[in-house]
Amino acid sequence: xxxxxxxxxxxxxxxxxxxxxxxxxxxxxxxxxxxHVKKMDEGIAKKxxxxxxxxxxxxxxxxxxxxxEREQHQANIKQLQKSLEDIKTTYDAKLLELxxxxxxxxxxxxxxxxxxxxGVAMAKKLGEILKFNVLLPEGTK
Amino acid sequence: MKKLFSAxxxxxxxxxxxxxxxxAAKLPTDPLPEATGPAVITPLQKSQPAPFAGILxxxxxxxxxxxxxxxxxxxxxxxxEKAVKDVEAKKQFEYNELNTVCVSxxxxxxxxxxxxxxxxxxxxxxxxxxxxxxxxxxxxxxLGAAAGVAVTVGTVFVVLESTK
Numbered sequence: 001x002x003x004x005x006x007x008x009x010x011x012x013x014x015x016x017x018x019x020x021x022x023x024x025x026x027x028x029x030x031x032x033x034x035x036h037v038k039k040m041d042e043g044i045a046k047k048x049x050x051x052x053x054x055x056x057x058x059x060x061x062x063x064x065x066x067x068x069e070r071e072q073h074q075a076n077i078k079q080l081q082k083s084l085e086d087i088k089t090t091y092d093a094k095l096l097e098l099x100x101x102x103x104x105x106x107x108x109x110x111x112x113x114x115x116x117x118x119g120v121a122m123a124k125k126l127g128e129i130l131k132f133n134v135l136l137p138e139g140t141k
Numbered sequence: 142m143k144k145l146f147s148a149x150x151x152x153x154x155x156x157x158x159x160x161x162x163x164x165a166a167k168l169p170t171d172p173l174p175e176a177t178g179p180a181v182i183t184p185l186q187k188s189q190p191a192p193f194a195g196i197l198x199x200x201x202x203x204x205x206x207x208x209x210x211x212x213x214x215x216x217x218x219x220x221x222e223k224a225v226k227d228v229e230a231k232k233q234f235e236y237n238e239l240n241t242v243c244v245s246x247x248x249x250x251x252x253x254x255x256x257x258x259x260x261x262x263x264x265x266x267x268x269x270x271x272x273x274x275x276x277x278x279x280x281x282x283x284l285g286a287a288a289g290v291a292v293t294v295g296t297v298f299v300v301l302e303s304t305k
Binding site for chain 2: 014015017018021022025047050051054055057058061062064065066068069072073076077079080083084087088090091094095098101102105106109110113118119120122123125126127129130131132133134135136137
């Protein structure tokens with residue numbers, strides 16, 4: 001009874017067997033192709049990610065170097081400004097010291113004149129400073 | 142008339158030249174002996190006759206002039222020292238700037254070299270993987286041929302079975 005039933009079913013299915021088998025073969029090939037392409041896509045995505053990371057690291061390193069360079073430029077400028085200011089301060093101090101010394105020297109010469117209004121002492125002093133001959137009036141030493 | 146005019150003109154030219162020559166001969170050879178002689182300084186009281194022609198300084202003017210001349214080398218030394226230090230500072234700045242640019246360029250170049258080396262490593266690894274994954278062409282040829290035969294036989298069998 002059961003065998004008869006199976007034979008009847010097989011009789012009905014028999015004409016469709018080639019279509020089913022070819023369809024299954026086609027689906028299997030398509031699925032294998034899909035899996036292969038998916039695997040390739042994943043591999044390419046992984047490679048792209050890896051390359052992108054390398055590129056990002058490179059850009060970050062270059063940006064860091066440029067940032068350090070800018071900061072160093074600023075530091076160099078500040079150092080130059082400080083050096084020039086220090087030089088000017090030293091220069092001004094030395095000039096001031098020289099001016100004070102000159103004032104003292106002028107006052108010293110003037111006091112020589114005040115002590116000796118004949119001018120002989122001052123003339124001798126000036127002659128010594130300027131390395132000039134001193135022509136003294138007759139009767140003076 | 143012409144002879145008279147010629148004689149008069151000749152006389153004028155002759156005397157004129159002689160007069161100029163006489164004036165030139167009268168010019169002194171050394172108009173200011175004090176200016177070319179030795180440098181001399183002398184004290185002088187008010188209303189006292191000067192022993193020679195010259196420039197009279199007041200005591201303060203003389204003191205200032207003498208002091209300026211006396212301190213000129215020191216002033217010059219200070220100015221030169223400042224100029225030298227200015228130039229040194231600017232040269233140091235230029236050196237620092239060049240050094241900064243050099244170090245930065247070196248760092249950037251090193252970053253590029255490192256990145257390129259990583260790319261080379263990745264690509265070499267891919268190449269090695271691809272070379273390792275090269276299929277055995279004879280095995281695949283045999284497999285393909287066997288599969289083709291099997292599919293053909295199966296299809297023929299199925300078609301024959303289904304058309305009985």
